[in-house]
Amino acid sequence: MPFDFTLLAADATTAARTGVFQTPHGPIATPCFAPVGTQATVKTLTPADLQELGVTLILANTYHLYLRPGSELVARLGGLHRFMAWDGPILTDSGGYQVFSLAHRRKLDADGVTFRSHLDGSLHRFTPEKVMEIEADLGADIIMALDECPDPLDRHYNEIALQRTHAWAARCRESQRRPDQALFGIVQGGIFPDLRVQSAHFLRSLDFPGYGIGGLAVGETKEQMYATLDITLPELPANRPRYLMGVGAPEDLVEAVARGVDLFDCVLPTRVARNGGLMTHRGRLNLRNAQYAADTGPVEEGCTCYCCRTFSRAYLRHLFKAGEILALRLATMHNLHFLLTLMADMRAAISVGRFDELRRAFLAGYERPDQETRHRQHAAHRQRLAAGLGV
Template sequence: MMFELLHTNDGARAGKLHLAHSIVPTPVFMPVGTQACVKGLDATDLGEILQAKLILANTYHTYLRPGAAIMKEFGGVHNFSGFNASFLSDSGGFQAFSLGANVKKTDSGVWFSSHIDGSKHLFTPESVLDMQYALNSDIMMVLDDLIALPATQERLALSVETTTKWAKRSIAYHKEQKDLGKASTNHLFGIVQGGVSEQFRTQSALELRELDFDGYALGGLAVGESAEEMYATIAHTTPLLPESKPRYLMGVGTPENLIEAIHRGVDMFDCVMPCRNARNGTLFTHFGKLNIKNSCYKNDPAPIDPACACYTCTRYSRAYLHHLNKAQELTYHRLATLHNLSYYLELMRAAREAIMHDKWLEFRAEFYAKRQA
């Protein structure tokens, strides 16, 4: 069994992902390791200090460099990076989406120009899986047709049609590899599209459900819609997906986003926000965000978050972090990133504990009460 649903409480779910390289308790937040690393951290930081069980690697970036050949030579991204727990790899579809004018979508796949040297490349449903096999990802994502919001009905319809078409090709190709005795530990997730339209989300979810993926992701959110529209779309879509399969909300977001998505039945998350915000001076705490650049922290002996027991908070003061940031010391990036990721990972652990003990609603209310205080 890949996913074990252990308990539900008022819509929130607690479970376990059984993967080749680790057992992952859910809900889970995945630190984003775009270039086969989380910016500013190494495998020891991730595995021993943060005790992360699952991180995300980016197919687009690792395809361009170091490339599939080197990944195969090292036996996959685990050996290459030194992080021995599990990896989820995206398909590269979001990066293709974000390249804008340098992208051309066709029936066969996505043509794009490398942001490194301008060279032309084609991602197909099959080729992105080949790259993910080279990574030896524990969880792989299919190529999908992601669009910005708002979008016309015609473009939403085309996105769902293309996503389903590519999903069928992906799962057929994945089955071929398994029939050849390969890909036995590489699990494949489908991605539900459809914007904020209940009609198109229903169509996409039901079409993908028929293909029997190992798990299902909600894609195409946090791309221009309001938070209320996103939450309504999540609430509409999750009941359409198999209860026995993991549900992954891609690229979202703030601590509030995570709490609300858990409340609506989501199990897995990733986002660059905790790492990017840390580098830019914004630190997350139980009581809201803190901008370490502010001069009020120049002489502050307190930790970033008095309620946090992370590596950074138990060793260093706000004054020291403020100094490192002002001095543009690289050490700041590591310590700030360790704190923000620790906050996110601990939020997931505490949420899971509350769900398992039927205290989810109390936990959710306390989460907001601390912020209001």
């Protein structure tokens, strides 16, 4: 098999660990953050930019690429690696979350989900077998089983959705055909400890080469997310990579690594960059604010990214206010550099037994979003997810 996960070091006071996951397109040092390339591109950046930043894994979106340009076309053109000119590892999700949050007029049943495209209203159907066929066409190194991602706070619906997720995971496992793709099952169950344990145990019985933790960062509080990880991660095999899906806030990366997570992806660093949000060790800066109009300093002192080595906060603010595309590109470079450096620092700290020291120092200096802002964000997540599920 082309996949092997080797643990290299473990922290003595937390569950943090570092390792290497081998794939057909190269090794992934863990813990690892993967930028999101929804449409087979990380917005504003080239593959050469990503290589220079030190990216080792990219996530692409099955739902979007299935609809446009079409997975069969991607296959005819040599697969996703050749199509997007990226020769490193790629992960594709199953498209399940997008079906439930973006698609229109969907109908769920035990066999799969029928939905209308958010692009043109055309009718489509995803079953576990169909998703495995699409992901085989795309040709990513890591692929995800079809699952259902419900409101994490709705106990009744989570009980129903979990049965579908488990049945679909078994069917994905049975129908997967390409040995050069590592299929991960996805643990669901909302914020409910017994459902999470049940899900982890069932998926363990299917012996996946890796495990995703889904259904988090979609409406619950951070405290609820951390508590769910505390319950879930010990129930997963220690010798397989654990992937926390859709999480990318710096404080969440640190807390999740402390609990034993190996892989992450999120649109957050690239999305906030396009809106003038720059990540620093003290928290997020909004460079659209007037206070930076004459600021000659870099985004963050000591940062070695191209943006910070070359340009001032004042110049970046000017680019944002003028609507220049360069602003988006430079901010994206900085944010990805920030997170990738944070991951590298955590790997190094684990290796020398100083992770908890790094964790405490980072969290002590990092200003998290205020409680009111977090509540607004959680409410918006819940409303969006409920609308997508039709509940």
